[in-house]
Amino acid sequence: MIVIYDTLTKQKRPFEPLEKGKIKMYVCGMTVYDYCHIGHARVMVAFDVILRYLRFKGYEVTYVRNITDIDDKIIARAKEQHQTVFELTKRFIDALQEDEKKLKVLPPTSAPRATDWISSMIQMITTLIEKGHAYLSSTGDVNYAVQTFKEYGKLSHKHLEDLQAGARVDVNEEKRSPLDFVLWKQAKPDEPAWLSPWGEGRPGWHIECSAMSTAELGEHIDIHGGGFDLQFPHHENEIAQTEAATGKPFVNTWMHVGFVNVNEEKMSKSLGNFFTIRDVLTVYPAEVVRYFLLSSHYRSPINYSTETLNNAKAALSRLYLALRDLNIRLSSKPAGDYESRFTDKMDDDFNTPEALAVLFELAREINQAKSEGKTAQAETLASELKRLGALLGLLEQDPAAFLQGEVKGLSSDEIEHLIQERHLARDAKEWSRADAIRTQLSDGGVILEDKDGKTTWRRQ
Numbered sequence: 001m002i003v004i005y006d007t008l009t010k011q012k013r014p015f016e017p018l019e020k021g022k023i024k025m026y027v028c029g030m031t032v033y034d035y036c037h038i039g040h041a042r043v044m045v046a047f048d049v050i051l052r053y054l055r056f057k058g059y060e061v062t063y064v065r066n067i068t069d070i071d072d073k074i075i076a077r078a079k080e081q082h083q084t085v086f087e088l089t090k091r092f093i094d095a096l097q098e099d100e101k102k103l104k105v106l107p108p109t110s111a112p113r114a115t116d117w118i119s120s121m122i123q124m125i126t127t128l129i130e131k132g133h134a135y136l137s138s139t140g141d142v143n144y145a146v147q148t149f150k151e152y153g154k155l156s157h158k159h160l161e162d163l164q165a166g167a168r169v170d171v172n173e174e175k176r177s178p179l180d181f182v183l184w185k186q187a188k189p190d191e192p193a194w195l196s197p198w199g200e201g202r203p204g205w206h207i208e209c210s211a212m213s214t215a216e217l218g219e220h221i222d223i224h225g226g227g228f229d230l231q232f233p234h235h236e237n238e239i240a241q242t243e244a245a246t247g248k249p250f251v252n253t254w255m256h257v258g259f260v261n262v263n264e265e266k267m268s269k270s271l272g273n274f275f276t277i278r279d280v281l282t283v284y285p286a287e288v289v290r291y292f293l294l295s296s297h298y299r300s301p302i303n304y305s306t307e308t309l310n311n312a313k314a315a316l317s318r319l320y321l322a323l324r325d326l327n328i329r330l331s332s333k334p335a336g337d338y339e340s341r342f343t344d345k346m347d348d349d350f351n352t353p354e355a356l357a358v359l360f361e362l363a364r365e366i367n368q369a370k371s372e373g374k375t376a377q378a379e380t381l382a383s384e385l386k387r388l389g390a391l392l393g394l395l396e397q398d399p400a401a402f403l404q405g406e407v408k409g410l411s412s413d414e415i416e417h418l419i420q421e422r423h424l425a426r427d428a429k430e431w432s433r434a435d436a437i438r439t440q441l442s443d444g445g446v447i448l449e450d451k452d453g454k455t456t457w458r459r460q
C-alpha cells in the first residue's frame, strides 16, 4: 500500500485510486516564455519518478502536464524579441522538450497547450456565471467572486476573513472584492485574442488548469501536483473554479514539490542566483543533476551548490563503480530482499533518499562479492542494482562511459567558427538554429557568455 502526503488534509494517507488499477494525475506545467530553471527540473523529475513508480506498481497512469502558452509575460517577451507569440512559445516548448529528454524525464501522456482549449475554458466560465460564482465587470473582464465559494482557503489553510483583511484594493480593477481573480481578460490592442460571449479576449491563468484537467481527465481526479509556490493562489483558485462549476470534489490527493535554494538562499532572478537547466547541464552531466534532485525527499527544500552537486556526482560514481567490469544481464528475478526494502521506502510517500540508501547497501554487497572473486554473485546483484536504479531513471548508462565522462574535442578554431555562425543566425532571427549551436557547444563542454553584444567562451 502506498501512502502519500496530501497538502489539503495535511497528512499521509493510504492511496486508493478512484477507479481500480487506474490513476489520473495532473501536474501544472511551465509558462513558456523562457528556458526552464532548476526549480522546474525538480518538479519534472519528482513527478517523473512518481509516474515510473506508480506504473511499476501496476497502475495504468494517465499523466497530464499542461503548457501555458498565453499569458502577460509571454506577450511582453515576444514584443521584446520581435517575435510572434507563437514563434516564441514554439521555441521554448522545443527547449523544454530537449531539457526533459536530457534529464530522462518520460513524456507525459498528454501535454495540452492552453491555446488549444479556449472553448473548454469559455464553457467553464459560462457555467460559473450561470451559477452565480462569476461576473462581468465594467472593464469587460470576467472575474471569479471568491466570497461565493465558502471553502476558499481550504488547501493553503488560509481563512477567507484573514485574506480579505490583508488584501489590497487596486482601484483600476473593477472587482467586487479585492480577492476576486480574473477568468477572462478583455483584449488589449495588438494582443492575441479569442472570440467569447464577453467580447474578444483571453483566459486568465487559473481557469486554464481547471478546464484542461476536467476536459482531459474528468471532473474528479486522483492526484494534482505542482511546485510548492502554486498552493496559493493558483491551486486554491483551481479548486474554487472546478468545484463551483461541477458541484463535485475536484482532487483526492494534492502533492507539492519543495523549493530549490541556491547556496541556502531562495533562487531568484533579482539575486542573480538563477540557473537554467541548460546552464547547469554545461557543468554537470544530466544524470548527476537528476541524482541530486532525488537525493532529498520531494517535499523538502533542496540546496543547489557546487558542494551538493559534487557530492551527487561522487555518490553516483560510487554506484557506477560497483557496476563496472561486470557482465550484467538484466533479469527480472529479485536478488535478496533489496526490492522489498526499496519499495518499502518508495511506498512511504516516495522517499527517494532512503530508497537510494538501499541501493548503496546493494552496491556495498556487490563490491564485497567482487573482492572475494564471486563474479556470478556480483553480477546477479548488479543486475538488481540496475533494475532498481531504472525505477528512479538512474544507472542506465554504460558504467565506463559515465565514469570517463564524455570527451568530445572541439578545437578552438571550430568553436570560434560556431560562435560566428550563431551570431549570423541571431542576426537573421533564426533562433532555433542559434539555440542548436549553443547546445552543440555546451555538449562539447564549452560555456558561452554573451555580454554587450559580444560572446566570450570558456571550457568547463
Ligand SMILES: [Zn+2]
Pocket: 027, 028, 029, 209, 234
Ligand atoms: Zn495549474
